[in-house]
Amino acid sequence: xxxxxxxxxxxxxxxxxxxxxxxxxxxxxxxxxxxxxxxxxxxxxxxxxxxxxxxxxxxxxxxxxxxxxxxxxxxxxxxxxxxxxxxxxxxxxxxxxxxxxxxxxxxxxxxxxxxxxxxxxxxxxxxxxxxxxxxxxxxxxxxxxxxxxxxxxxxx
Amino acid sequence: xxxxxxxxxxxxxxxxxxxxxxxxxxxxxxxxxxxxxxxxxxxxxxxxxxxxxxxxxxxxxxxxxxxxxxxxxxxxxxxxxxxxxxxxxxxxxxxxxxxxxxxxxxxxxxxxxxxxxxxxxxxxxxxxxxxxxxxxxxxxxxxxxxxxxxxxxxxxxxxxxxxxxxxxxxxxxxxxxxxxxxxxxxxxxxxxxxxxxxxxxxxxxxxxxxxxxxxxxxxxxxxxxxxxxxxxxxxxxxxxxxxxxxxxxxxxxxxxxxxxxxxxxxxxxxxxxxxxxxxxxxxxxxxxxxxxxxxxxxxxxxxxxxxxxxxxxxxxxxxxxxxxxxxxxxxxxxxxxxxxxxxxxxxxxxxxxxxxxxxxxxxxxxxxxxxxxxxxxxxxxxxxxxxxxxxxxxxxxxxxxxxxxxxxxxxxxxxxxxxxxxxxxxxxxxxxxxxxxxxxxxxxxxxxxxxxxxxxxxxxxxxxxxxxxxxxxxxxxxxxxxxxxxxxxxxxxxxxxxxxxxxxxxxxxxxxxxxxxxxxxxxxxxxxxxxxxxxxxxxxxxxxxxxxxxxxxxxxxxxxxxxxx
Ligand SMILES: Cc1ncc(C[n+]2csc(CCOP(=O)(O)OP(=O)(O)O)c2C)c(N)n1
Numbered sequence: 233x234x235x236x237x238x239x240x241x242x243x244x245x246x247x248x249x250x251x252x253x254x255x256x257x258x259x260x261x262x263x264x265x266x267x268x269x270x271x272x273x274x275x276x277x278x279x280x281x282x283x284x285x286x287x288x289x290x291x292x293x294x295x296x297x298x299x300x301x302x303x304x305x306x307x308x309x310x311x312x313x314x315x316x317x318x319x320x321x322x323x324x325x326x327x328x329x330x331x332x333x334x335x336x337x338x339x340x341x342x343x344x345x346x347x348x349x350x351x352x353x354x355x356x357x358x359x360x361x362x363x364x365x366x367x368x369x370x371x372x373x374x375x376x377x378x379x380x381x382x383x384x385x386x387x388x
Numbered sequence: 389x390x391x392x393x394x395x396x397x398x399x400x401x402x403x404x405x406x407x408x409x410x411x412x413x414x415x416x417x418x419x420x421x422x423x424x425x426x427x428x429x430x431x432x433x434x435x436x437x438x439x440x441x442x443x444x445x446x447x448x449x450x451x452x453x454x455x456x457x458x459x460x461x462x463x464x465x466x467x468x469x470x471x472x473x474x475x476x477x478x479x480x481x482x483x484x485x486x487x488x489x490x491x492x493x494x495x496x497x498x499x500x501x502x503x504x505x506x507x508x509x510x511x512x513x514x515x516x517x518x519x520x521x522x523x524x525x526x527x528x529x530x531x532x533x534x535x536x537x538x539x540x541x542x543x544x545x546x547x548x549x550x551x552x553x554x555x556x557x558x559x560x561x562x563x564x565x566x567x568x569x570x571x572x573x574x575x576x577x578x579x580x581x582x583x584x585x586x587x588x589x590x591x592x593x594x595x596x597x598x599x600x601x602x603x604x605x606x607x608x609x610x611x612x613x614x615x616x617x618x619x620x621x622x623x624x625x626x627x628x629x630x631x632x633x634x635x636x637x638x639x640x641x642x643x644x645x646x647x648x649x650x651x652x653x654x655x656x657x658x659x660x661x662x663x664x665x666x667x668x669x670x671x672x673x674x675x676x677x678x679x680x681x682x683x684x685x686x687x688x689x690x691x692x693x694x695x696x697x698x699x700x701x702x703x704x705x706x707x708x709x710x711x712x713x714x715x716x717x718x719x720x721x722x723x724x725x726x727x728x729x730x731x732x733x734x735x736x737x738x739x740x741x742x743x744x745x746x747x748x749x750x751x752x753x754x755x756x757x758x759x760x761x762x763x764x765x766x767x768x769x770x771x772x773x774x775x776x777x778x779x780x781x782x783x784x785x786x787x788x789x790x791x792x793x794x795x796x797x798x799x800x801x802x803x804x805x806x807x808x809x810x811x812x813x814x815x816x817x818x819x820x821x822x823x824x825x826x827x828x829x830x831x832x833x834x835x836x837x838x839x840x841x842x843x844x845x846x847x848x849x850x851x852x853x854x855x856x857x858x859x860x861x862x863x864x865x866x867x868x869x870x871x872x873x874x875x876x877x878x879x880x881x882x883x884x885x886x887x888x889x890x891x892x893x894x895x896x897x898x899x900x901x902x903x904x905x906x907x908x909x910x911x912x913x914x915x916x917x918x919x920x921x922x923x924x925x926x927x928x929x930x931x932x933x934x935x936x937x938x939x940x941x942x943x944x945x946x947x948x949x950x951x952x953x
Contacts, residue, residue, distance in 0.1 A: 239875040245569050248518065249506060260511045290696065297693035307568040331863060 233288035267382035319381035402429035414461025416488030429813035436838035440810035442472020447811030464503030474512035479799025483543035514542030539572030576707025591660035600627025601665020619726035630790035649743035678941035744936035776832030805835035806835025844894030844921035890921035
């Protein structure tokens with residue numbers, strides 16, 4: 233069976249060690265994690281975890297079922313029709329190319345978020361493919377540091 | 389009412405109807421042991437090792453169907469208990485294990501006897517809790533019992549820091565449980581059940597594939613009724629021995645690596661597998677791509693994750709087997725024509741006549757299979773049989789005439805040597821009036837041999853029949869077959885004096901080498917009502933047959949091995 237990429241949202245009860253239950257499940261059963269993000273859901277006792285994973289359809293089915301078996305997991309959503317976004321921060325050395333860097337960020341719907349004495353930080357939030365392209369394009373300005381945020385998704 | 393955390397634990401156990409707790413004290417759990425000393429609601433059995441305490445609770449749970457309870461201290465007490473948790477986890481046995489933990493203020497400091505118990509036990513428990521606040525303790529205890537026994541059952545660990553057991557709090561034991569994120573599916577989808585029934589009615593060669601879930605769901609009578617109405621032949625897994633009853637004409641036997649010929653052939657030729665609480669374990673299926681190759685599959689399981697995990701399923705039904713099979717009986721009663729499967733039953737009967745389960749008995753040396761059959765003749769359905777892991781376990785599963793569910797207790801999923809003796813203690817506590825016999829090997833028995841002392845002290849007279857081949861026999865068998873007889877570290881010729889060992893610990897011992905001696909010893913042990921070792925010298929090089937080599941197709945069985953004669 234061929235591997236497919238899936239974005240899975242997991243709604244969990246806010247309690248200690250719930251994240252380790254989930255990461256432990258992936259490690260113990262040999263499931264793959266490409267990215268993972270977590271944040272509390274406002275005004276609730278729950279958190280939203282987004283995992284991007286890859287596997288055969290049988291493995292993906294096992295992932296959702298095994299996740300669902302964890303006691304503090306309230307809901308598992310295997311996304312199909314979704315809006316998917318990721319954020320990246322890139323730190324560049326400051327030279328005479330600030331205008332070029334700014335133009336690059338803007339081309340990817342991003343912006344310059346900080347300018348220091350010797351560096352400048354650009355930020356882009358977009359679809360994961362576009363983030364990948366942005367990082368590739370940043371290469372020519374010798375980025376000092378690239379920090380990706382991991383994917384979040386919401387069903388349409 | 390206001391009370392300490394330690395008292396809360398005792399009160400909760402009593403409220404849950406617990407009558408026996410197996411355990412071992414230590415620093416972090418001492419407050420609870422102090423309350424145990426003062427209360428009269430349950431008895432505490434001091435096993436001589438934490439692993440044995442958990443296995444004993446497990447044996448109790450398997451025999452009675454109730455939740456087993458064990459208690460251990462932090463650090464090494466807990467780590468000793470891990471094998472017990474894992475054993476119960478693999479076989480879906482409901483346990484609540486309470487462990488002491490260092491005080492909250494010391495957690496994370498590498499304190500004395502601190503170990504991350506919830507971290508270590510996460511993959512081998514159904515769920516676990518670390519108690520951070522005494523206010524949470526009553527709810528957590530209630531939820532622990534609820535989670536352990538509902539849905540797909542399993543062990544639950546409650547790790548309690550020492551300061552919490554000393555603190556005073558309000559104790560109102562909850563009467564109901566509502567966990568928003570935990571709602572097991574019990575009923576089974578009616579439309580799916582109907583479709584499955586239609587498929588059964590239309591099949592030509594259907595086969596009941598009965599797993600341990602049938603026993604866990606207390607569905608054995610219903611499954612038997614279903615078989616009898618439809619006259620569909622049945623195979624049992626290692627964990628399901630006893631469901632159909634040894635004399636049931638529809639039962640072909642056990643399938644899998646050491647299954648009998650007709651069972652494995654039935655699975656290879658069936659056109660419809662009706663899987664009832666079984667999980668397609670690799671020791672059952674052999675080579676997956678050849679397993680039930682010509683069949684559609686109905687899979688009834690309480691755990692949705694079991695369905696489609698290893699084989700593609702045509703009729704998935706998630707639910708408690710008791711509910712699902714009742715519904716199936718109702719729907720199929722007036723639809724099914726049992727004669728339809730007549731030709732199929734005939735084929736299987738011919739397979740069975742061709743290669744029945746057999747062994748060559750001998751007058752010169754005791755054969756382990758004979759010993760097991762003889763136990764069956766002497767105590768039969770009256771006894772509860774536990775077992776360790778190895779050849780003796782497989783022979784017991786093959787040759788003992790199991791007649792009812794919960795009569796056969798063994799570690800199937802994890803295959804834990806050392807399980808049988810403490811599990812027998814637990815089973816005997818559950819059914820003091822029944823004869824409880826652990827069929828074991830000279831390797832396995834030593835892995836919890838200290839329980840002789842527990843059994844003597846608490847007068848729990850279980851009988852250990854040691855099928856002594858002076859080998860780690862099952863490993864030796866693989867070495868014979870697959871490693872050109874290089875017997876690397878499996879020769880157990882250096883032996884303790886088992887008779888003297890039993891007697892040194894307050895039990896009774898027998899050395900047996902003939903059939904007459906065996907009968908005498910077993911009857912005497914039953915009459916003496918003391919913990920016993922019956923050390924039976926058996927043929928050293930006997931092999932468990934038939935055998936499907938690991939990874940081979942079920943229909944490729946080794947039926948004979950020239951040199952085993
Ligand atoms: C705790 C543990 N360690 C190792 C094994 C691997 N193992 C499986 S069967 C076996 C041999 C068991 O020997 P014995 O108890 O004498 O039984 P026999 O096979 O001779 O009947 C071993 C070592 C195991 N199952 N469990």
